[in-house]
Amino acid sequence: MARYKKKERQELLLEKVSTDPFLTDELLSEMFEVSIQTIRLDRLELNIPELRERIKHVAREETEKIRSLSLQEVIGEIIDIELNSHALSLFIVEDGHVFQKNKIARGHYLFAQANSLCVAVIDEPLALTKSADIEFTRPSKLGDKVISKAMVEKMDGHTAIITVTSRVDQKMVFKGRFEMYYTDETDEGEKNG
Amino acid sequence: MARYKKKERQELLLEKVSTDPFLTDELLSEMFEVSIQTIRLDRLELNIPELRERIKHVAREETEKIRSLSLQEVIGEIIDIELNSHALSLFIVEDGHVFQKNKIARGHYLFAQANSLCVAVIDEPLALTKSADIEFTRPSKLGDKVISKAMVEKMDGHTAIITVTSRVDQKMVFKGRFEMYYTDETDEGEKNG
DNA sequence: ACTGATGTTAGTACCAACTACTAAATGAGG
DNA sequence: CCTCATTTAGTAGTTGGTACTAACATCAGT
Structure with missing residues (x-):
């Protein structure tokens, strides 16, 4: 040749x-x-x-x-936050986040954005997700800029209720209601361990 | 010195x-x-x-x-699967998955394991999470081997109901009820786009 | 203070995978 | 055939090493 x-x-x-x-x-x-x-x-x-x-x-x-x-603490970038009240984050759907065959974002990335936003909005050393009720209202796709908004509805004792809505171009793609457990102790493990 | x-x-x-x-x-x-x-x-x-x-x-x-x-298609490694029926996966909690201060796994990784297992168990070209109802029953920690089990409860038309339980050493750390949308078309985007 | 062992430094020859440069050989086109 | 572009050859110098030998320093125990 x-x-x-x-x-x-x-x-x-x-x-x-x-x-x-x-x-x-x-x-x-x-x-x-x-x-x-x-x-x-x-x-x-x-x-x-x-x-x-x-x-x-x-x-x-x-x-x-x-x-x-x-190692990032939050999936997506936080663009506005008022502790114990509300927070906004932006997550851009990239190649690694989608199903290759149809370029639709895997649900767990949208969940991750919402979940980590909930953790971030709570102003306590320890905040864990206890339960959640979520809905994917429409598929989001490669390149979408997903804006997630978390609103703290209630905080009492050790439980917070947070509602999250995520939108792409004003259209809702995800909503959820998160129940978070929080405490001022840095580690609960000591009790159980 | x-x-x-x-x-x-x-x-x-x-x-x-x-x-x-x-x-x-x-x-x-x-x-x-x-x-x-x-x-x-x-x-x-x-x-x-x-x-x-x-x-x-x-x-x-x-x-x-x-x-x-x-780029992985599934969070965790699938260890047993019977399509449209049930599936098992193993996910080992590593350093990147935990809060550094207390070594507790971030919730969205456990969700991701469950969610991707649901996608995998459905034997159709397109399967998307529509909604989910989840609960984190106890924290799982760095090094934990999380075994997730998905059971398809019902499949009719285009909707499947799947229950997932995740355990570490037989103890439940996560449970959820997933509603999945599925179809034999590879891409729904054509209709909307 | 002397003896050994251990630890540290110095120095040499060599290596891979280069850069930077000069000069010669080879082509291909008009 | 001549010429310009392209390719090859060869040399010197660089970085960040290995592998080795030999000398020097330090301290411990007797």
């Missing part, structure tokens, strides 16, 4: 490197059947950094993503 | 490197006020790989985590 022309090779190179950042110049030169120098010239022209920089970049970026995905 | 003793230094080194894998031997040697060789001997004794290997590891591992966290 004949080797590629410059332009073609450079396009393929870009693709290769972005799908697999772990390829050395040597490996790439073998794949394209050109010399290492050619690969290096190509990278220079295309502004593709060297292997180690690519790996470093991936490592840094991914650690950030991890934090924003799994 | 006096320099640390070997043992102490090595413990701190381990901690440093695991919290920030991007530290070179040179930087570390400056931090501990010892020579580069000492740092290298320490790494050798503690089996800490060199900078580049650490970065590579982070880059690879994190990309995998991303996939398993955000």
